[in-house]
């Protein structure tokens with residue numbers, strides 16, 4: 067890309083007020099499995115996270131890995147099944163989920179951040195039992211409970227481990243696995259972990275990176291801002307469905323519970339994080355409580 071020097075300088079200068087405003091603040095970034103498909107984009111993501119840390123912010127990464135779980139399930143001859151955006155998780159699937167989220171995906175992100183000069187530490191909710199969960203039931207249209215196996219609903223998050231890492235300038239990279247009362251593992255949707263963690267840490271920002279330009283209306287047009295009331299209407303007429311359901315619920319909860327700004331952005335855009343945090347350019351959809 068050939069950008070004239072003067073233009074480059076303007077963009078850099080534009081970052082200053084944002085760096086001042088967000089220095090010392092926690093920014094929770096959900097890195098969705100669908101945004102993780104391209105190697106060059108993954109490198110850009112890792113560089114952006116390191117840059118945010120170096121200019122004084124506290125990025126906390128929560129990652130997904132839905133497509134990566136599907137890939138391994140396929141290799142062992144199982145098909146991934148979702149109800150209301152949640153994976154039906156029998157015990158064999160749970161083993162694959164732990165391998166992919168707690169192992170492969172988590173360590174790949176940790177390695178990439180460290181390669182670019184950050185100090186990333188990978189953790190799951192099993193570490194110091196910091197994400198406690200219980201079995202989640204979905205509800206059918208006539209309010210009957212639907213059993214989807216080892217899927218967890220977050221009961222509590224202990225912020226002390228992540229806070230300790232932040233204070234020591236480590237970058238926490240969190241896999242969305244919770245732990246039950248008997249030490250059993252639960253598969254938790256990564257958007258829900260990111261939202262709850264942002265609330266618990268009283269984060270300044272929650273950024274959900276996915277594979278669409280943001281929330282789209284019925285005609286496929288980007289909605290740049292959404293209030294709770296507008297979200298309800300989009301739920302009711304089916305415009306929001308599948309993986310966008312837990313994403314929006316989590317975004318709304320975070321906005322209602324003290325997280326200053328909540329955004330759903332396109333992780334397929336190179337350096338989307340820097341654009342969202344350090345420039346005037348509005349990217350994606352901002353979710354507002356009112």
Ligand SMILES: Nc1ncnc2c1ncn2[C@@H]1O[C@H](COP(=O)(O)OP(=O)(O)O)[C@@H](O)[C@H]1O
Nearest residue numbers: 098099100276277278281282305306307309310
């Ligand atoms: N109104 C909507 N606007 C944008 N995406 C939507 C909408 N409703 C459903 N979706 C779906 O939600 C998907 C994003 O959720 P998901 O697949 O869980 O991604 P991620 O892995 O990033 O969490 C989009 O790719 C799209 O298929």
Ligand SMILES: CC(=O)N[C@@H](CCC(=O)OP(=O)(O)O)C(=O)O
Nearest residue numbers: 099130131132152153254255256
């Ligand atoms: C219960 C449930 O659905 N868990 C998700 C956890 C990973 C995730 O959320 O990944 P994405 O952010 O890439 O969708 C799953 O098993 O796919």
